[in-house]
Amino acid sequence: xxxxxxxxxxxxxxxxxxxxxxxxxxxxxxxxxxxxxxxxxxxxxxxxxxxxxxxxxxxxxxxxxxxxxxxxxxxxxxxxxxxxxxxxxxxxxxxxxxxxxxxxxxxxxxxxxxxxxxxxxxxxxxxxxxxxxxxxxxxxxxxxxxxxxxxxxxxxxxxxxxxxxxxxxxxxxxxxxxxxxxxxxxxxxxxxxxxxxxxxxxxxxxxxxxxxxxxxxxxxxxxxxxxxxxxxxxxxxxxxxxxxxxxxxxxxxxxxxxxxxxxxxxxxxxxxxxxxxxxxxxxxxxxxxxxxxxxxxxxxxxxxxxxxxxxxxxxxxxxxxxxxxxxxxxxxxxxxxxxxxxxxxxxxxxxxxxxxxxxxxxxxxxxxxxxxxxxxxxxxxxxxxxxxxxxxxxxxxxxxxxxxxxxxxxxxxxxxxxxxxxxxxxxxxxxxxxxxxxxxxxxxxxxxxxxxxxxxxxxxxxxxxxxxxxxxxxxxxxxxxxxxxxxxxxxxxxxxxxxxxxxxxxxxxxxxxxxxxxxxxxxxxxxxxxxxxxxxxxxxxxxxxxxxxxxxxxxxxxxxxxxxxxxxxx
Ligand SMILES: Cc1ncc(C[n+]2csc(CCOP(=O)(O)OP(=O)(O)O)c2C)c(N)n1
Ligand SMILES: [Mg+2]
Numbered sequence: 001x002x003x004x005x006x007x008x009x010x011x012x013x014x015x016x017x018x019x020x021x022x023x024x025x026x027x028x029x030x031x032x033x034x035x036x037x038x039x040x041x042x043x044x045x046x047x048x049x050x051x052x053x054x055x056x057x058x059x060x061x062x063x064x065x066x067x068x069x070x071x072x073x074x075x076x077x078x079x080x081x082x083x084x085x086x087x088x089x090x091x092x093x094x095x096x097x098x099x100x101x102x103x104x105x106x107x108x109x110x111x112x113x114x115x116x117x118x119x120x121x122x123x124x125x126x127x128x129x130x131x132x133x134x135x136x137x138x139x140x141x142x143x144x145x146x147x148x149x150x151x152x153x154x155x156x157x158x159x160x161x162x163x164x165x166x167x168x169x170x171x172x173x174x175x176x177x178x179x180x181x182x183x184x185x186x187x188x189x190x191x192x193x194x195x196x197x198x199x200x201x202x203x204x205x206x207x208x209x210x211x212x213x214x215x216x217x218x219x220x221x222x223x224x225x226x227x228x229x230x231x232x233x234x235x236x237x238x239x240x241x242x243x244x245x246x247x248x249x250x251x252x253x254x255x256x257x258x259x260x261x262x263x264x265x266x267x268x269x270x271x272x273x274x275x276x277x278x279x280x281x282x283x284x285x286x287x288x289x290x291x292x293x294x295x296x297x298x299x300x301x302x303x304x305x306x307x308x309x310x311x312x313x314x315x316x317x318x319x320x321x322x323x324x325x326x327x328x329x330x331x332x333x334x335x336x337x338x339x340x341x342x343x344x345x346x347x348x349x350x351x352x353x354x355x356x357x358x359x360x361x362x363x364x365x366x367x368x369x370x371x372x373x374x375x376x377x378x379x380x381x382x383x384x385x386x387x388x389x390x391x392x393x394x395x396x397x398x399x400x401x402x403x404x405x406x407x408x409x410x411x412x413x414x415x416x417x418x419x420x421x422x423x424x425x426x427x428x429x430x431x432x433x434x435x436x437x438x439x440x441x442x443x444x445x446x447x448x449x450x451x452x453x454x455x456x457x458x459x460x461x462x463x464x465x466x467x468x469x470x471x472x473x474x475x476x477x478x479x480x481x482x483x484x485x486x487x488x489x490x491x492x493x494x495x496x497x498x499x500x501x502x503x504x505x506x507x508x509x510x511x512x513x514x515x516x517x518x519x520x521x522x523x524x525x526x527x528x529x530x531x532x533x534x535x536x537x538x539x540x541x542x543x544x545x546x547x548x549x550x551x552x553x554x555x556x557x558x559x560x561x562x563x564x565x566x567x568x569x570x
Contacts, residue, residue: 008136009034009169013042025055029075031102034169050450056086057422060095077115090159091126092414096150097159105167129160136171140182156299193315211235212266216242218273222318234335244408255343257350270294276306278556283307286567364536375402381520382435391420392441393474395467397541399439418447428462443472461527469537478549500530
């Protein structure tokens with residue numbers, strides 16, 4: 001059954017085209033074929049993947065890196081259930097992703113049809129919008145609303161889900177009902193800050209001695225405004241995984257390596273589009289010892305989870321920061337310059353030491369490379385204007401600390417390992433002229449390893465670096481230290497380069513220091529490419545040591561857990 005122009009499927013494709021969608025990440029199936037064929041007819045490129053979860057991961061990476069909507073298209077039943085991990089990940093990361101699916105034709109609904117299932121029930125708790133659209137003429141307005149919800153107009157951004165019975169997709173929509181107002185993109189609503197709140201924020205920030213600024217997801221796109229505030233105030237700044245690269249590592253406010261000291265020291269903490277989640281000790285007074293909070297966010301959770309602000313501004317972070325800097329005018333900051341300079345000095349010293357220790361990281365007693373040796377060579381080869389995706393356990397921790405790039409993504413607050421390969425593919429398609437590198441553990445690589453096929457077929461210029469230590473090593477370490485026994489956490493010393501070559505990808509195995517540099521150069525020149533880096537399992541990462549692996553009761557890190565325990569008892 002062919003699908004014609006003016007069908008509901010045709011309108012879906014036309015709307016996505018109007019909204020600037022260039023790529024849809026998808027896996028085929030009869031229930032969605034009408035949409036698929038109309039997307040193709042509209043010239044929207046279909047990135048056909050090997051597992052629906054990867055399609056949603058790709059849509060999320062696209063959204064997070066470009067600020068655009070990410071779109072995934074998956075078929076009914078198992079196509080939809082496979083996508084759920086991806087949807088949950090986008091939900092926790094608050095990423096604007098639209099997931100489209102199909103369902104049984106209306107006359108066959110709930111009669112035991114193939115792949116029949118009420119998908120919306122399954123995803124309701126992890127989406128901003130979950131609807132089945134049965135009426136062809138409502139397709140445009142439903143999509144319009146779903147996209148709005150995905151971007152967080154009036155709420156939290158995140159995944160929106162819609163499916164359509166296949167006969168609905170083939171249904172014809174009269175021209176009169178194809179309203180331009182639903183087809184066209186509208187400018188996003190920008191929420192401006194209340195001026196009295198801006199004044200209060202300035203009063204607090206400009207009278208404080210030790211101001212720490214922390215940014216997150218909601219600050220993406222507000223880089224220049226954030227930098228201007230840091231410059232005017234002379235505050236110190238902590239990067240978090242959600243907005244890595246927003247303030248360049250070279251900026252004088254960056255004190256990432258002094259995290260522990262600065263969190264307990266600061267008297268005012270300004271969060272910009274950042275939840276006070278586990279990565280920030282839930283904002284606990286046991287860690288942020290005597291700080292007042294100023295919280296800016298365009299979503300409720302980023303404005304007020306866990307700790308109330310002395311000032312709370314629910315508005316666009318860029319607009320708010322601009323208003324604050326404008327309101328402050330020439331007012332003199334009271335930030336203790338010596339305090340800031342000392343932290344910066346400490347940061348610079350530690351960063352330099354880290355670089356040196358990475359470059360000189362010794363081999364393990366097994367003669368295998370240290371993960372940091374690999375990362376040091378990789379950083380040298382890719383420079384700083386690159387996109388880096390980190391994934392895994394120990395290797396993720398080494399890479400997150402050791403690598404620097406203009407854009408970085410990791411498994412995020414959902415801790416969703418396995419995102420590496422799909423994120424890297426989407427990133428390299430969005431930024432074909434930048435070096436795009438996935439630094440992944442061998443365990444994490446396995447989840448979506450089959451997507452190397454997708455990378456080859458779509459010529460996605462990604463370099464995948466697999467740290468092959470033959471184990472879910474961070475868990476091995478935890479078992480060894482905590483339980484004295486290693487059970488079910490070892491993997492094989494597999495030939496990942498051989499696997500990649502079997503799909504036609506340039507791939508090499510690297511075992512020695514001498515092979516390292518030249519292999520990286522060849523791989524960068526021949527992307528998509530994979531480097532199977534044999535590394536020692538003996539290297540213990542910061543995450544392996546600090547508690548993240550063994551999940552303490554009160555806080556995610558051992559030191560915070562201890563501090564929290566003392567504070568609760570005091
Ligand atoms: C989907 C999912 N499953 C399991 C985990 C728990 N987990 C976190 S890190 C890790 C080990 C990762 O191993 P690998 O990627 O090989 O990195 P390594 O520690 O060996 O460097 C596991 C199993 C998780 N975070 N997500
Ligand atoms: Mg491993």
